[in-house]
Amino acid sequence: MSNEKAATPRPADEVGVPDHHQYMHPVLEKNHGNWAYHDRPRAGVLRHVSKSGDEIFTVRAGTQRQMDVFTIRKLCDIGDEFADGHIRFTTRSNIEFMMSDEAKVQPLIDKLGEEGFPVGGTGASVSMISHTQGWLHCDIPGTDASGVVKGLMDMLHEEFIQEKMPNRVRITTSCCQINCGGQGDIAVNVQYTKPPKINHDLVANVCERPAVVARCPVAAIRPAMVDGKPTLEIDEKKCVCCGACYPPCPPMQINGDDSTKIAIWVGGKHSNARSKPTFHKLAVANLPNNAPHWPEVNAVVKRIIKAYKKDAKHWERMGEWIERIGWNRFFEMTELAFTKHHLDTWTGARKSMNQSAHIHF
Amino acid sequence: MKDGDHKDGKAKDAEIHPTPMLDQLEDGPWPSFVTGLKRLRDAKGEQYAPMMNDLMGQLNHSYENRKGYWKGGVVSVFGYGGGIIPRYSEVADKFPESKEFHTLRVMPPPGFHYTTEILRKLCDVWEEHGSGLIALHGQSGDIMLQGCTTENTQAAFDAINEMGFDLGGAGPALRTAMSCVGAARCEHSCYDEGKAHRQIINAFLDEMHRPSLPYKFKFKFSGCGNDCVNAIHRADFAVIGTWRDDIKINQEKVKEHIADVGRKYTIDTVVNMCPTRAISLHDDDTMEIDNASCVRCMHCINVMTKALSPGDDKGVSVMIGGKRSLKVGDMMGIMVKPFIKLETQEDFDELEEFAETCIEFFADNALEHERVGETIDRIGLPAFLEAVGVEADPNMVNHPRTSSYVRTDDFDDEAAKWFERKARDAGMTVAGE
Numbered sequence: 087m088s089n090e091k092a093a094t095p096r097p098a099d100e101v102g103v104p105d106h107h108q109y110m111h112p113v114l115e116k117n118h119g120n121w122a123y124h125d126r127p128r129a130g131v132l133r134h135v136s137k138s139g140d141e142i143f144t145v146r147a148g149t150q151r152q153m154d155v156f157t158i159r160k161l162c163d164i165g166d167e168f169a170d171g172h173i174r175f176t177t178r179s180n181i182e183f184m185m186s187d188e189a190k191v192q193p194l195i196d197k198l199g200e201e202g203f204p205v206g207g208t209g210a211s212v213s214m215i216s217h218t219q220g221w222l223h224c225d226i227p228g229t230d231a232s233g234v235v236k237g238l239m240d241m242l243h244e245e246f247i248q249e250k251m252p253n254r255v256r257i258t259t260s261c262c263q264i265n266c267g268g269q270g271d272i273a274v275n276v277q278y279t280k281p282p283k284i285n286h287d288l289v290a291n292v293c294e295r296p297a298v299v300a301r302c303p304v305a306a307i308r309p310a311m312v313d314g315k316p317t318l319e320i321d322e323k324k325c326v327c328c329g330a331c332y333p334p335c336p337p338m339q340i341n342g343d344d345s346t347k348i349a350i351w352v353g354g355k356h357s358n359a360r361s362k363p364t365f366h367k368l369a370v371a372n373l374p375n376n377a378p379h380w381p382e383v384n385a386v387v388k389r390i391i392k393a394y395k396k397d398a399k400h401w402e403r404m405g406e407w408i409e410r411i412g413w414n415r416f417f418e419m420t421e422l423a424f425t426k427h428h429l430d431t432w433t434g435a436r437k438s439m440n441q442s443a444h445i446h447f
Numbered sequence: 448m449k450d451g452d453h454k455d456g457k458a459k460d461a462e463i464h465p466t467p468m469l470d471q472l473e474d475g476p477w478p479s480f481v482t483g484l485k486r487l488r489d490a491k492g493e494q495y496a497p498m499m500n501d502l503m504g505q506l507n508h509s510y511e512n513r514k515g516y517w518k519g520g521v522v523s524v525f526g527y528g529g530g531i532i533p534r535y536s537e538v539a540d541k542f543p544e545s546k547e548f549h550t551l552r553v554m555p556p557p558g559f560h561y562t563t564e565i566l567r568k569l570c571d572v573w574e575e576h577g578s579g580l581i582a583l584h585g586q587s588g589d590i591m592l593q594g595c596t597t598e599n600t601q602a603a604f605d606a607i608n609e610m611g612f613d614l615g616g617a618g619p620a621l622r623t624a625m626s627c628v629g630a631a632r633c634e635h636s637c638y639d640e641g642k643a644h645r646q647i648i649n650a651f652l653d654e655m656h657r658p659s660l661p662y663k664f665k666f667k668f669s670g671c672g673n674d675c676v677n678a679i680h681r682a683d684f685a686v687i688g689t690w691r692d693d694i695k696i697n698q699e700k701v702k703e704h705i706a707d708v709g710r711k712y713t714i715d716t717v718v719n720m721c722p723t724r725a726i727s728l729h730d731d732d733t734m735e736i737d738n739a740s741c742v743r744c745m746h747c748i749n750v751m752t753k754a755l756s757p758g759d760d761k762g763v764s765v766m767i768g769g770k771r772s773l774k775v776g777d778m779m780g781i782m783v784k785p786f787i788k789l790e791t792q793e794d795f796d797e798l799e800e801f802a803e804t805c806i807e808f809f810a811d812n813a814l815e816h817e818r819v820g821e822t823i824d825r826i827g828l829p830a831f832l833e834a835v836g837v838e839a840d841p842n843m844v845n846h847p848r849t850s851s852y853v854r855t856d857d858f859d860d861e862a863a864k865w866f867e868r869k870a871r872d873a874g875m876t877v878a879g880e
Binding site (some may be wrong): 095096097098099100101102103104105106107108109110111114115118119121122123124125134142144148149150151152153154155156157158159161162163165166171172173174175176177179184202203204216218219220221222223224225226227228229230232233236237239240243263264265266267268269297300301302303328330333336341343346354356357358359360361363365375377378379399400401432433 | 468469471472474475476477478479480481483484486487490506509510512513514515516517518519524525526527532534548550554555556557558559560561562563564565566567569570573574579580581582583584585586593601604605608609611612613614624625627628630631632633634636639641644645648649652656672673674675676677679680681687712715716720721722742743744745746749750752753756771772773774775776777779815816
């Protein structure tokens with residue numbers, strides 16, 4: 087910024103969260119808090135009926151989340167043509183067009199099809215993957231996010247545009263073990279496999295060493311002197327390769343071409359419906375981080391989806407299905423190995439063990 | 448969705464970085480972010496085209512080497528200490544035009560409602576000052592304007608601020624919140640999510656714009672137990688809609704549902720899936736619900752959207768302490784306020800007051816880089832409850848303690864408080880009638 091500009095800065099107008107009512111579709115505004123019920127005429131379409139008798143049809147379509155202005159303007163054009171100039175997004179980056187005229191629903195679906203936006207993501211479908219930033223923008227990623235998601239959604243496209251799963255399937259991806267992508271029926275997350283490699287020349291200048299020591303969840307980092315310079319060292323036997331030290335101390339490089347792997351987790355659930363919310367559990371680790379298609383990851387996700395689709399009862403989420411059939415059958419049906427690494431060793435691990443005579447054969 | 452129709456606008460081929468890895472992500476039925484990046488790269492005459500060319504070069508470089516090349520730093524706008532995610536390239540020698548690629552985190556309207564007019568204006572601002580790349584939305588709910596130089600950051604902020612948008616949270620601060628579509632289009636909604644979202648976040652903007660908390664603090668607002676914005680897993684302060692009276696049953700619609708899908712199917716998917724075995728189906732295909740045993744899980748209402756709906760005495764539960772993995776592992780929020788009535792302005796003010804008490808507790812007691820859920824684990828839930836003025840309640844636990852290692856010499860005093868509270872509650876209910 088030039089000195090001239092700096093001399094006359096514009097004070098921020100701290101407006102905070104904008105008022106959504108000014109942007110809301112008029113039928114939603116009119117019937118706010120007064121809805122009676124909804125149904126789904128077909129996959130990707132919702133019909134909400136108000137106690138006033140008003141109806142609103144919603145068409146949901148997938149997007150790539152990271153959008154160029156041309157894509158957003160194209161979606162706006164579609165919104166102007168079919169949805170009275172109002173749109174909204176879901177938590178999982180799907181776009182929704184609302185209209186009170188049912189006659190516009192099919193033409194809108196056709197238009198979205200022509201423009202390459204898949205209509206679906208409702209009910210018992212595989213919705214869009216909630217994901218992180220990856221190589222595109224994150225400062226600590228082990229893999230890309232948008233690319234992994236593109237590959238997976240291409241493979242799962244059929245399950246997005248129809249409602250043929252036992253219940254909804256929520257997939258997440260995370261580019262490191264901090265797990266910003268969150269919990270999912272299936273979670274595709276980076277799993278580091280080697281302790282960080284330390285550039286001792288840089289640590290003293292770049293890192294606040296006590297903060298880095300404090301960040302380690304297993305107290306494996308301690309101050310050290312190397313070649314007369316203050317630095318940090320790692321007890322590699324204690325290190326769990328989580329990467330928590332890397333953000334506050336970039337010279338502790340956790341990423342490695344071959345050592346950054348991908349793990350797949352299953353059975354996470356946000357909703358309180360039926361069972362309480364759950365965390366996802368490890369299914370398989372050590373899959374290669376194989377851009378740009380991640381074929382090994384895709385193959386495992388496909389197997390898990392296929393087994394769930396074939397065997398789960400209607401309304402059972404992934405974790406509820408596994409709880410019913412038992413973990414040995416899950417590993418059998420998905421052709422995955424159960425190893426000592428599936429036995430939790432973290433705080434509270436005992437609660438994850440079977441402390442009963444209940445067994446599945 | 449390939450970029451064939453933009454060929455005329457391409458910069459000279461010699462200047463364009465080859466992106467063989469990214470090119471492979473243009474096929475297939477799902478919309479391609481790579482195709483979008485190429486449109487920006489090839490937008491002839493736009494100030495951001497060279498930046499997006501180098502950005503794509505760097506991203507392809509990441510794909511080839513399986514490494515990220517961004518570093519953080521410090522960038523902010525006048526008067527604010529947060530809201531910008533600075534990114535400096537470590538490979539700027541190869542890709543100089545995208546050496547600075549900062550993100551502006553912008554708070555979205557509750558429920559992610561937009562007019563096409565406001566979205567177009569946002570696009571125009573971002574074409575003028577930024578990269579033309581926008582993520583809708585990030586995991587905290589932000590509109591992420593991705594790719595801005597340090598020099599353009601202030602101008603970009605000024606422009607969106609004049610449109611009525613404000614920056615969100617970053618660093619050790621109050622963070623951007625999210626709310627579900629809620630009352631705007633969902634019959635399950637148990638409160639005005641957007642009102643709660645705006646009132647609470649806008650009351651504490653100082654904690655967002657000038658980061659001074661021990662670590663991040665997140666709010667999320669879901670209208671019912673379906674928790675469509677994942678509040679229990681992701682928010683330090685999760686506000687979840689619920690109700691105290693009975694589920695509403697339309698017996699005619701129950702019969703229609705059974706006629707439509709079958710008795711056995713209804714028994715299998717509704718009666719048998721109730722987590723507390725609270726549902727009975729009578730021989731005449733009417734339904735009975737033991738509402739005292741119902742836990743408001745939403746399952747039967749989700750399945751029978753026309754026959755069943757939440758009661759009328761609505762409000763919220765507040766759960767405290769959800770977070771992602773760093774550093775002690777993932778945590779879910781703990782039920783701390785089983786019910787706060789949320790209808791009148793006074794009710795909303797009460798929720799805001801409780802939020803303020805919790806933020807103040809966090810500011811005063813959490814260690815550096817500790818989330819409030821970790822603080823609660825460190826000091827114990829009873830100490831937290833005492834600090835925020837909440838009495839112990841059986842809804843806070845799966846079951847009472849199993850460890851006998853606790854000092855109980857004031858048990859009788861505590862029990863007396865419980866019975867007093869029960870009597871007061873009963874009295875207030877009578878008086879209220």
